[in-house]
Amino acid sequence: MKYDIAIDGPSGSGKTSIGRAVAAQLGLPFVDSGLLYRAMTAVYVEAFPSDMTCDTARLVALLEGDMRYDVATGTVSYRGGAISMGLHDPTVEQLVSPVSAVPEVRRAVNRELVRIAGEQDVVMAGRDIGTTVLPQAFLKVFITADRAVRARRRVAQLAADGVTASLEDVLANIELRDTIDSSRQDSPLRCTEEYLVVDNSVDGSWAVVDTILAEYRRRRSHAV
Numbered sequence: 001m002k003y004d005i006a007i008d009g010p011s012g013s014g015k016t017s018i019g020r021a022v023a024a025q026l027g028l029p030f031v032d033s034g035l036l037y038r039a040m041t042a043v044y045v046e047a048f049p050s051d052m053t054c055d056t057a058r059l060v061a062l063l064e065g066d067m068r069y070d071v072a073t074g075t076v077s078y079r080g081g082a083i084s085m086g087l088h089d090p091t092v093e094q095l096v097s098p099v100s101a102v103p104e105v106r107r108a109v110n111r112e113l114v115r116i117a118g119e120q121d122v123v124m125a126g127r128d129i130g131t132t133v134l135p136q137a138f139l140k141v142f143i144t145a146d147r148a149v150r151a152r153r154r155v156a157q158l159a160a161d162g163v164t165a166s167l168e169d170v171l172a173n174i175e176l177r178d179t180i181d182s183s184r185q186d187s188p189l190r191c192t193e194e195y196l197v198v199d200n201s202v203d204g205s206w207a208v209v210d211t212i213l214a215e216y217r218r219r220r221s222h223a224v
Contacts, residue, residue: 001138002117002121002131002136002138002224003121003124003138003139003216003220003223004117004121004123004124004125004134004138005019005022005023005026005028005121005122005124005137005138005139005140005141005212005216006129006130006134006137006139006140007019007022007123007124007125007126007129007130007141007142007143007212008125008126008127008128008129008130008131008132008140008141008142008143008189009125009127009142009143009144009145009189009193009200010099010127010144010145010150010174010177010178010181010189011150011154011174011177011178011181012145012147012150012151012153012154012174013143013144013145013150013200014127014143014145014150014153014200014208015125015126015143015200016032016034017168018125018143018200018208018209018212019123019125020032020123020204020213021125021209022123022209022216023107023122023123025209025213026121026123026170026213026216027047028120028121028122028137029072029115029120029122029123030074030122030123030124030125031069031071031113031116031122031123031124031125031174032074032123032125032126033109033113033125033126033129033133034035034096034125034126035069035074035075035076035106036067036069036076036091036109036112036113037096037099037100037105037109038087038096039067039076039078039083039087040062040063040099040105040108040109041057041092041095041096041099041100042083042085042086042087042089042092043062043065043067043078043083043168044058044059044062044099045085045089045091045092045095046083046084047062052091052094052095054095054098054099054102056102057103058106059099059104059105060094060102060104063104063105063108065079066078066080067108067109067112068112068195069112069113069116071116071120071122082161086161086163088157088158088215089163089165090163090165093150093158093165093173094173096189097176097177097180097181100127100180100181100184101180101181101184101186103185106128106186106187107222108196110132110133110187113126113129113133113134114133117133117134118208124137127181127187127188127189128187128188128189128190128191130194130195131187131190131192132143133188138216138219138223139216139219140192140194140195140196140210140214141195141197141198141216142195142196142197142198143197143198143200143208144190144198144199144200144201145199145200145201146199146201147171147174147175148171149201150174151167151170151171151174153168154170154173154174155167155170158170160202171215172191196211196212196215198211198212
């Protein structure tokens with residue numbers, strides 16, 4: 001029996017930091033699916049720096065290059081080499097949701113995620129992990145948080161990466177990404193009755209991690 005944990009939620013909800021903490025406590029590898037979408041977006045921007053239209057034909061052509069996620073290092077390579085552009089570059093931030101909404105991109109990313117999970121139990125975070133990538137996950141968690149809190153977190157994260165962004169611009173981007181992620185036809189962001197729903201609006205709280213760990217251990221103790 002596999003014991004994967006799928007963690008879904010909107011941008012800036014804290015699912016990555018929570019997932020990483022949960023994985024560390026359980027001794028499992030953590031997989032951030034968002035890095036693959038950001039990497040694909042960065043590859044697109046590098047190939048077509050003046051194109052901000054997210055041309056589907058160009059994207060599909062780029063998918064012919066092999067993209068791999070290294071679980072040990074938490075990095076993504078494309079055609080065997082490193083991606084030079086920062087994955088939190090403002091241009092990547094602007095285009096990542098439109099790129100992620102392209103069905104061919106989602107299928108390519110999901111194939112890589114399924115490959116990884118097929119090799120070992122994982123804690124995996126994203127938008128459609130529990131609904132599409134790992135529909136049989138042992139535990140599915142949906143992280144929520146107030147939009148203003150999410151925007152402040154994103155500004156702080158960008159600052160840590162050396163990128164300056166205004167709270168107003170980041171909040172607008174989050175609102176746009178929420179709309180795109182929840183309304184796209186292919187694998188939209190959604191929370192079903194199978195999910196453990198946890199609010200992560202309180203900054204720096206370990207209560208969310210503790211809640212997930214407690215539920216995981218409770219289920220493991222009853223697993224056949």
